[in-house]
Amino acid sequence: MRVIQSKAFKADNAWGALDIANMNGITTRLHWTDQPYKWHINDGEEVFVVLDGVVEMRFKDDGMEQSTLLNVGDIFYASVGTEHVAHPVGEARILVIEQEGSV
Structure with missing residues (x-):
């Protein structure tokens, strides 16, 4: 049993993470950042x-760059092969669920 106060979490560096769970190779991590990530495609x-x-989540759809603004409670789903990059506006805390070892 574990309770995590996500608003209190702050990493030492951008995109630092708190590992919450690994369920059969699917990880759940809490990230803190104040800097953009990098363009990537997850495994x-x-x-x-x-x-x-x-x-601000930027992503490519049929090679065309698009973006959408994500607020508290919003969810972005990246299917296999979706190239994307996250740009926080100030500080942000993000829950990421993905395959273990993904970029």
Whole structure:
């Protein structure tokens, strides 16, 4: 049993993470960041939930760059092969569920 106060979590560096669970190779991690990530494609599917802050999610659809603004409670689902990058607006805390070892 574990209770995590996500608003209290702050990593030492951008995209630092608190490992919450690994369920048969699917990880759940709480990330803190105030900097963009990098363009990437995950090895599998990814669920990205904004818990605190605002994140501009940029992604490519048929080679065309698009973006959407994610607020608290919003969820971004990246299917296999979806190239994307997260740009926080200030500080953000994000719950990420993905295959273990994914980028």
